[in-house]
Amino acid sequence: MPVPLRPAVSALPAYVAGRPAPERGDLVTYKLSSNENPFAPLPEVLDAVAEASRAMNRYPDIANTRVAEALAARLGVTPDRLALGTGSVGVLYHLLQAVCGPDDEVVHAWRSFEAYPISVLLTGARWVGVPLGPGAEHDLDAMLAAVGPRTRAVLLCSPNNPTGPALRHDEVLRFVDAVPDDVLVVVDEAYVEFVTDPAAVRGLEVAEGRDNVVVLRTFSKAYGLAGFRVGYCVAEPRLAQAVRSVALPFGVSLPAQAAVLASLEQEDALLARVAELVERRDALVAGLRERGLDVPDAQGNFVWLPAGPGTTAVAETFADAGLVVRPYVSGQPGDGVRITVGETEANARVLEVAARLGRAGTELSEPPPTV
Incomplete structure (x- = not known):
């Protein structure tokens, strides 16, 4: 007989982490699925870590x-x-x-x-x-x-x-x-x-x-x-x-x-990077809205794209373009895609893909066209 597990543990939903970007020979890929900071560590931080190690x-x-x-x-x-x-x-x-x-x-x-x-x-x-x-x-x-x-x-x-x-x-x-x-x-x-x-x-x-x-x-x-x-x-x-x-x-x-x-x-240097990411975020929100997509206010380092039943298809459309985003699929109202603000090149490509998604209204009720 197997060791019994607590009912609370058996009922736990799985935490779904953002997928990494796969390597592709035809284009550079970007991971925009985990709300990570795209900037490399500061040299002073790397030196402190090396010394502590x-x-x-x-x-x-x-x-x-x-x-x-x-x-x-x-x-x-x-x-x-x-x-x-x-x-x-x-x-x-x-x-x-x-x-x-x-x-x-x-x-x-x-x-x-x-x-x-x-x-x-x-x-x-x-x-x-x-x-x-x-x-x-x-x-x-x-x-x-x-x-x-x-x-x-x-x-x-x-x-x-x-x-x-x-x-x-x-x-x-x-x-x-x-x-x-x-x-x-x-x-x-x-x-x-x-x-x-x-x-x-x-x-x-x-x-x-x-x-x-x-x-x-x-x-x-x-x-x-x-x-x-x-x-x-x-x-x-x-x-x-x-x-x-x-x-x-x-x-x-x-x-x-x-x-x-x-x-x-090194907080001043790090917060200067934050300010740059905020500028990229605001530009990304404006660009998505200009392309007819319904994007709520964004105050983090990510933007939200309501997609409803089209969520999986929208995420796949971004993935086809080398952009791994984070889909939230439950089959219930409120499904959508979260896109982390990333490298300048990645954000530009997000807007290129968004232009193909068409005007969404409140939700993308139909699968988007392929890229």
Whole structure:
């Protein structure tokens, strides 16, 4: 008889990672499926990683002391409010493990970050997905109505991955103040450095003075450290300590800690790259709209193309042109394609393909013409 698995584990949906770009002899291919930063690491960061790797026979600092101190100074918080982990999603897993259990519920928008249902189900809790509203945005009124006596946490993704819009600061304040004080509200700001909307939520301000609000952030996107998996949360000290207690010991490696410290020292150069990606993003959104495609507001390093039942065909059309994008196919309303802002040449080719897709309206109901 096989070893039985927990029902929660058996029921887990698979996390679908972005596919790599295949090598082709006829053209250069681009991976636009994983929201990665297309710029190569800075030399100063590479040097710090190489130096740290000389001590790979030693365990890393389990408390991430130097990183926490540098990050606390950067954010204007005390180190005891920080907990680090293997990417912001790793920190989310630990956070929900600390507060959720069987028969609890976690409310979040859907479609949103694909790891949310997995992180909830691992605790034995149930996820309550609230459909996005117009413009592919969170419907905060509907989410508030979904909060009930079993709700232990609410997840807010801003900008929303994969659709792009950011939550508005004043609306989030009203939402948080209407949620019971014993319900955790997680403001996931994995793409915060790319946000240019002045009305967008400012997570750290929302968390100030509210012990039930936690902010999630990552070094994967703007700082270009996706391969090292370093994320963190800002929380009140008791919650932060709970996350650190649940976390896998030595989760953030020695080279990863060195990369974060070097990146914070080189932040001006890295944020200049972010500014360039924002310009490319805005140009990509404008170009897609000019070609008749319905693209919602984009505040991350990606754009969203609603495609409905034509989603698979749209993704294949891009793939035929050497562009690997990320299709979201469920057979339900709201399916579409996420396209990461990439190299200048890749973005130009996206617009070339978009010209062949024709005017989409709200969704591409028919398969597009082949490229």
